[in-house]
Amino acid sequence: MSTDPAPELLTALDAWRDLPAAQQPTWPAGSGIEEAVATLRSMPPLVFAGECDQLTDRLAAAGRGDAFVLQGGDCAETFAYATADNIRDRVKTLLQMAAVLTYGASVPVVKIGRMAGQYTKPRSSDVETRGDVTLPAYRGDMVNDFDFTEEARRPDPHRMVRGYHASAATLNLVRAFTTGGFADLRHVHAWNRGFSANAEYSRYESMARDIDKAMRFMLACGADFDAMRAVEFYASHEALLLEYERALTRIDHRTGAAYDTSGHMVWVGERTRQLDGAHLDFVATIRNPVGVKLGPSVTGDEVMRLVDRVDPQRRPGRLTFITRMGAGTIREALPPIVERVRSEGVVVTWVSDPMHGNTHTSSGGYKTRDFDDVVEEVRGFFAVHHDLGTVPGGIHVELTGNDVTECTGGSSRIHETDLASRYETVCDPRLNHQQSLELAFLVAEMLAERS
Ligand code: PEP
Ligand code: MN
Numbered sequence: 117m118s119t120d121p122a123p124e125l126l127t128a129l130d131a132w133r134d135l136p137a138a139q140q141p142t143w144p145a146g147s148g149i150e151e152a153v154a155t156l157r158s159m160p161p162l163v164f165a166g167e168c169d170q171l172t173d174r175l176a177a178a179g180r181g182d183a184f185v186l187q188g189g190d191c192a193e194t195f196a197y198a199t200a201d202n203i204r205d206r207v208k209t210l211l212q213m214a215a216v217l218t219y220g221a222s223v224p225v226v227k228i229g230r231m232a233g234q235y236t237k238p239r240s241s242d243v244e245t246r247g248d249v250t251l252p253a254y255r256g257d258m259v260n261d262f263d264f265t266e267e268a269r270r271p272d273p274h275r276m277v278r279g280y281h282a283s284a285a286t287l288n289l290v291r292a293f294t295t296g297g298f299a300d301l302r303h304v305h306a307w308n309r310g311f312s313a314n315a316e317y318s319r320y321e322s323m324a325r326d327i328d329k330a331m332r333f334m335l336a337c338g339a340d341f342d343a344m345r346a347v348e349f350y351a352s353h354e355a356l357l358l359e360y361e362r363a364l365t366r367i368d369h370r371t372g373a374a375y376d377t378s379g380h381m382v383w384v385g386e387r388t389r390q391l392d393g394a395h396l397d398f399v400a401t402i403r404n405p406v407g408v409k410l411g412p413s414v415t416g417d418e419v420m421r422l423v424d425r426v427d428p429q430r431r432p433g434r435l436t437f438i439t440r441m442g443a444g445t446i447r448e449a450l451p452p453i454v455e456r457v458r459s460e461g462v463v464v465t466w467v468s469d470p471m472h473g474n475t476h477t478s479s480g481g482y483k484t485r486d487f488d489d490v491v492e493e494v495r496g497f498f499a500v501h502h503d504l505g506t507v508p509g510g511i512h513v514e515l516t517g518n519d520v521t522e523c524t525g526g527s528s529r530i531h532e533t534d535l536a537s538r539y540e541t542v543c544d545p546r547l548n549h550q551q552s553l554e555l556a557f558l559v560a561e562m563l564a565e566r567s
Contacts, residue, residue, distance in 0.1 A: 121367040121374075128401045129365060129374055137358055137394035139238040139387060141252075141259045141271040149359065152273035156280055156363035161377030162232065162287055163351065165368035165403070171350050171380045172405045174226040176433030178509040179465035184221040184563065185436075185510025186214050187352060187467065188552070189230030191544035192237050194257045198282045200289060205517025206231065207293045208307065209549050211347070213556035215304045219327045220560025226350070226510065227294075232286040233353035233379045235279040236360070237543050238387040244269075254542065257282075258357060262542045276360045283378070287351055294349040301344050305331055311553050316527045320557040352407070355382035358398055365402060373403040383407030383438060386472070389422065396425050407436040407512075412449040412473065416456030423462050436465040438512050439497065442473030443489040446496035454506050468497035469512040475544060478524070482535040484545045487525030491558055498562050511559060514544055515552040526551040 143149045177183035188210055190197075206229070214225040235258035244253045244264070251269040254262050258279035261268035293299065305327060311317055312324035335341070355361045355376065364378040376382055382402075386409040388395040399406045406426055410419065419437070427435040437457075441449045457464060470493035471485060478484045494511060501508040521538045522545035524530050530551075539545075547555060 121372060125367070125372070125374060125401070129362065131401075132358055132362075132394035132398040135392065135394040135397050136390070138390065139255075139356060140358065141255050143271050143273050147271070147273055149273040152276050153359055153363045155277050156360065159280055159364070161364065161366055161375075162280075162283055163377050163380050165370065165373070165375045167350070168375055168380050168404045170348075171226070171228075172431070172433035174348070174433070175381075175405050175436055175465045175509075177224075178226055179432055179463055179507060181223070181507040181509075183224045183226050184217055185226045185228065185465065185467050185512075186210060186217055187228040187230060187510065187512040188213070188515045190234060190516060190541070191514045191546060192256050192542050193231065193234045193282075193286075194262070194542055195278060195282050198286055202516075202518065203231075203286055203289050204293060204298075205549065206515070207290055207298075207349070207517075209515060209517040209552050211299050211304045212308050212311070212553055215301060215308060216323070216327070216553070216556040216560045217563065219323070219330065220563035227347060228350045228352050228381060229290065230352060230514070231290065232283040232351040233279070235282070236354065236356040238354075238356060238385055256357075258360060273359075276357070276363075279360065280364070290349055290351070295346040297345050299345065299347045300341070301331070302341055308553070311550070317550075317554065319527075320554070323557060323560065350380040352379050352381040352383065354385050355395065355399055356385065356388060358394055361398060368403075371403075374401055376402045376404050379404075381405045381407060381436075383409060383436070385409050386411045386440065391418070391421050391425060396422070400426055405433055405436065407438045407467070409469065409472070410437050410439045410441075410453065412441040412445045414453060416452055419453050419457060420460060420462075423457070423460075423464065427464075430462065432463045433465065436467055436509070438467045438469045440469035440472035441493065441496075443470070443492035443496065445473065446493055447500060450497065450500045451504060454500060454504055458504065458506055465509040466501065466507065467510040467512050468494055468508065470494045470497070471512075471514045471544065478532040478535055480532060480535060482522075482532075482539055482545070484532070484535060485523045487523055487547070487551055487554070490523070490547070490555065494555075494559055495562065498566065502566060513547060513552070513555065515547040517549050519550070520546065520548045522546050522548070523551060526554050
């Protein structure tokens with residue numbers, strides 16, 4: 117039997133419109149925002165309510181230590197890079213990382229792409245100046261184009277519709293890859309053997325060999341690898357552009373609850389999590405699992421007010437705090453926050469984003485991150501949770517399956533002077549394929565030490 121949406125719910129879904137909304141584009145007059153929104157409202161959902169609920173359960177398991185979250189993908193997806201090869205290589209990288217992490221953690225890994233919707237970006241300034249030209253800042257492909265011309269940078273609401281189609285095509289391919297045999301653990305493991313066989317990564321050989329043994333043991337015991345050819349894979353992005361998120365929000369007629377069907381999980385960023393702001397108000401009305409980024413300046417009181425705002429019913433798996441403190445700061449900044457949440461008896465899932473607190477500009481002018489800082493922040497995250505007896509529930513990373521040179525360091529020793537050779541991101545620097553796998557092996561070691 118279908119349930120009609122409660123009128124209060126419909127009012128609540130639009131209450132954000134009366135609140136200050138940070139980081140929204142200014143659409144030029146006559147650019148057709150109403151038409152674009154109407155088109156989006158008529159489109160099918162990208163994900164289903166039942167899948168979102170399942171992810172909530174998986175995140176709850178991660179919050180208890182019965183699973184581990186791997187969330188990763190581009191800082192900003194672009195329409196031009198949403199090609200079959202790029203999507204395949206990103207999924208492949210995440211699957212390879214997940215296999216290694218599963219071994220280290222001895223629990224299932226919850227695989228969540230920063231994919232199929234990560235098309236909008238918060239910016240530190242509304243404008244960008246190059247020489248004597250000042251234009252609107254690039255806000256992600258769903259808003260404007262990266263090219264530095266007046267026409268490209270003009271916000272165009274029809275790009276939201278393009279973003280929807282690019283997300284649908286991406287998700288379609290991701291679903292095919294993750295259920296059609298590509299994700300077969302035997303292939304994934306063979307790819308990982310290829311990685312660790314490379315002399316540069318020989319220190320990971322012994323773990324790769326241990327995984328090999330474990331696989332042969334499973335086979336000998338009669339484990340059905342054919343039944344494990346399909347994996348669960350979820351899509352997530354920052355819920356930044358509220359017109360887009362609202363237009364894809366649908367009432368589930370099974371339960372009468374609202375779901376943002378643009379992705380399974382959405383998160384609110386460090387720059388838009390104002391307690392009285394539009395973003396938190398919006399995510400409070402949807403039933404999806406929700407993430408909130410926490411930077412080093414957040415206070416215990418603020419965190420408890422975030423909990424009350426987003427998860428008043430205290431549903432495990434509903435709220436994930438994604439901490440991005442900085443390698444040099446996390447060991448001081450994180451404990452009081454975790455301690456406060458724990459002392460209030462609240463259950464959240466803690467995930468480490470070791471990227472956003474560790475960004476700096478190279479001597480050559482590139483926005484970069486050093487691999488060692490990324491690893492050090494994850495180490496700090498594990499150490500804090502270990503000391504407090506709480507659960508480090510996962511990692512959230514910006515990565516690509518391509519061999520870019522955007523972050524320095526790692527065993528393949530990318531130097532600042534190498535950054536220019538393949539710097540392709542339109543926003544933040546990503547770990548490349550090898551750096552991502554190396555991180556997975558290191559985090560697997562950290563997990564294994566603690567289990
Ligand atoms: C991001 O995830 O790309 C981002 C902008 O992060 P944060 O909100 O943590 O700064
Ligand atoms: Mn980013």
